Amino acid sequence: MNFGHFDDMAKEYVITTPDTPLPWINYLGSRDFFSLISNTCGGYSFYKDAKLLRITRYRYNSLPPDSNGKYYYINDNGTIWNPGTMPSRTPVDSYECRHGMGYSRFCSSKNGLEANLLAFVPVDAACEINHLKLKNTSSAKKQISLFSYVEFCLWNAIDDMNNFQRNLSIGEVEIEGSTIYHKTEYRERRNHYSFFSVNVPVDGFDTSRDVFLGAGNGNAIPDAVREKKCRGSVASGWYPIASHQINLSLAPGEEKEFVFVLGYCENPEEEKWESPGVIRKDGAHALLARFATPRQAEAAFAQLNEYWDGLLSRFTVESGNEHVNRMVNIWNQYQCMVTFNMSRSASYYESGTGRGMGFRDSCQDLLGFVHLIPERARERILDIAATQFEDGSAYHQYQPLTKKGNLDIGSGFNDDPLWLIAAVAAYLKETGDFSILDEVVPFDNRPELAQPLLEHLYRSFRYTCTHLGPHKLPLIGRADWNDCLNLNCFSKEPGEPFQTTGPSEGPVAESVFIAGMFVKYGREFAEICHQTGRTDYEEEALRATEQMYQSVLDAGWDGEWFLRAYDASSEKIGSKECREGQIYIEPQGFCVMAGIGVEEGLAEKALDSVKERLDTKYGIMILQPAYTQYYLNLGEISSYPPGYKENAGIFCHNNPWISIAETVIGRGDRAFEIYEKTCPSCIEHISEIHRTEPYVYSQMIAGADAFYHGEAKNSWLTGTAAWTFVNISQAILGVQPDYDGLRIDPCVPSSFGSFRLIRKFRGSTYYIDVENPDGVQKGVSGISVDGKEIAGNLIPVEAGKTEYHVTVRMG
DSSP, X not given: XXXXXXXXXXXXXXXXOSOOSSOXXXXXXXSSEEEEEETTSBEEEEXXXXXXXXXXXXXXXXXXXSOOBOEEEEEETTEXXXXXXXTTOOOOSEEEEEEETTEEEEEEEETTEEEEEEEEOOTTSSEEEEEEEEEEOSSSOEXXXXXXXXXXXXXXXXXXXXXXXXXXXOOBEEEETTEEEEOTTXXXXXXXXXXXXXXXXXXXXXXXXXXXXXXXXXXXXXXXXXXXXXXXXXXXXXXXXXXXXXXXXXOTTOEEEEXXXXXXXXXXXXXXXXXXXEEOOHHHHHHHHHTXXXXXXXXXXXXXXXXXXXXXXXXXXXXXXXXXXXXXXIIHHHHHHHHHHHTTSBSSSSBSSSOOEEHHHHHHHHHHHTTTOHHHHHHHHHHHHTTBOTTSOBEEEEOTTTOOEEEEEEEOBTTHHHHHHHHHHHHHHHHOOGGGGGOEEEETTEEEEEEEHHHHHHHHHHHHHTSBOTTSOBBOBTOSSSTTXXXXXXXXXXXXXXXXXXXXXXXXOEEHHHHHHHHHHHHHHHHHHHHTTOHHHHHHHHHHHHHHHHHHHHHSBOSSSBOOEEOTTSOEESSTTSSSOOXXXXXXXXXXXXXXXXXXXXXXXXXXXHHHHTEETTEEOSEESOOOSOOXXXXXGGTSOTTBTTBTOEEGGGHHHHHHHHHHTTOHHHHHHHHHHHOTGGGGGGHHHHOSOTTSOEEEEOOTTSTTTTOEEEESSSTHHHHHHHIIIIIISOEEEETTEEEEOOBOOTTOOOEEEEEEETTEEEEEEEEOTTOOSBOEEEEEETTEEEXXXXXXXXXXXXXXXXXXXXX
């Protein structure tokens, strides 16, 4: 069943009931200030880092769920309600939430009063704007009391949740007119503060949560709201909040507007204070002056819409398939931008308190957003490379605020180095900017160890070459892409972290998956070296990849599919010889993507085995049969109940690998079948089963062994977004950036028909019409550019040219 619908013209998903299976959220923000907001106004805000600079408080695992956010309470003659229905949960007469590109709008009504709340983060300001309109649609005059409410976090989100003996004594605020300033810890090591303001005089305020809510009360019906009276409380320790009271009269048909601003400011250390004990507020005053009127807020919202229209215009498709058009033109690219901003750090499943930015994650995410913001992709590559170690290995994660690696999860994930090559290759193909390879980048953020980026790539390549096991396959280390396949862990104690228990150096557990990666990205490194004249590196890389190709054929093939790994005792993982976990998805996808076994006829066998043994109506499972007991030699993967997460769940991230692999051997029908099974728009009608948002991808879906087969978890922040966009845009629709131009090589289902693409690439716009009169799945019989036939399927870049009109004939 559906809980809303797509509005493609407005680029919105319209939720028509507050009672969605789970909170369905959106992300506000595009640079430094971010907010998460649910369809009932739950969520939280932070500046740059969700752990270290958390502005508002959120409680995971709270009951009722999703019950903390930015709220507006309306007391209309004793009836108390909220525009998003939470937290009062008062039934409303009408409700609609529209999640759009960087904004969310809530339209609801109760007893002849309409509320229209627009929440967004401006493109170039460190604040969130809430533009609230209240309109009296009844025939009688109304006397309304309106109350705003946010609960401040005491900056460090972990300390805020744990260190109560200290932090219940440190809360501080200042009040200036209609602005409430949160200045906790400002007197000591901080030079930043946050604030919550409204653009009209207020009739009251509270900054103490206990006073506003009432002793022992929850946030559903605060005492101040019920009694229509804020107390003017000033928080001193305990729980600082910001609440404004505005009393208003509305004649029949009358509407009034309010602009609320939640902001963040920093002061130079030497200019922290306006006077003793009083914070300097120049930054806040300037920010509030920019959005002091509804018209200024509307102008900022228009600028936000222009920003997203510009980004999304860089790749568009018109086809006969509405799901492809919708996801490619709007939601898939939008999600790619969110993963660029967040990596895996802050969602309703990632608390923002631990993971930071992933080395591997951020490299993969870049594949989906490099065409949208190449200049920021360049910056991201240099940030990632600076966390690499001298031997080519890497911290698995780094903090977005400091841009330095952290050891919360450790290092020794032996696939990490190769992803840097993947990211840089994607950037070079998109931009042609080879100057990035000459950028001098530190190792481990130590300037004295700095080397050109090309040297970082060489160290990445060499790390795999120097970490091979007995079968001449890459050592897995702590884990490869599958963080839960811990072949060197051997943990017997509950609570031990699987990824940091046991050695990462020395054991001989090997990964066939990394071998496939090495062949694919080792060849990419060789081509980068060829393009830059480094023939010594190129020849070394080609020799090593050919040797690895042979190692996979010799030791990585199991008869009908590729093995997954060898454990620390050199026993096979992902083999027909195993009782459970006989076949894994990852090597079938990546080995074929690398071209391994295509000429030998093995690729088709492997992919046929995937369809026969791993496929379900909701997507392809990660392995089969599921593990039904805990295996000491496997680690976390066998700790999950069958059908969940890495233990035979449908891991959406690697379904695109199989789809891409199918395009390698020309099977467009099968590639598209795989694409559709996890495409959010295609499965919107089973939202009561799927449960997560029907406009974005989730990390995983419960597999066939699970009790709730088809139920998704971990939406939004997943490499699924980037890999699916690579799959649909490059492998299926066939527009592939290359070093010397755009290559066009579609692989579509036979019934797909003709389609049109607009692709902006290196300062030019390509208008590409693909004709397929005979319904072939793959093959280009001819291409004309501006009416002239070209040889092959690569459209070379011509200096000074701004438009290309391309006709592609499949056949």
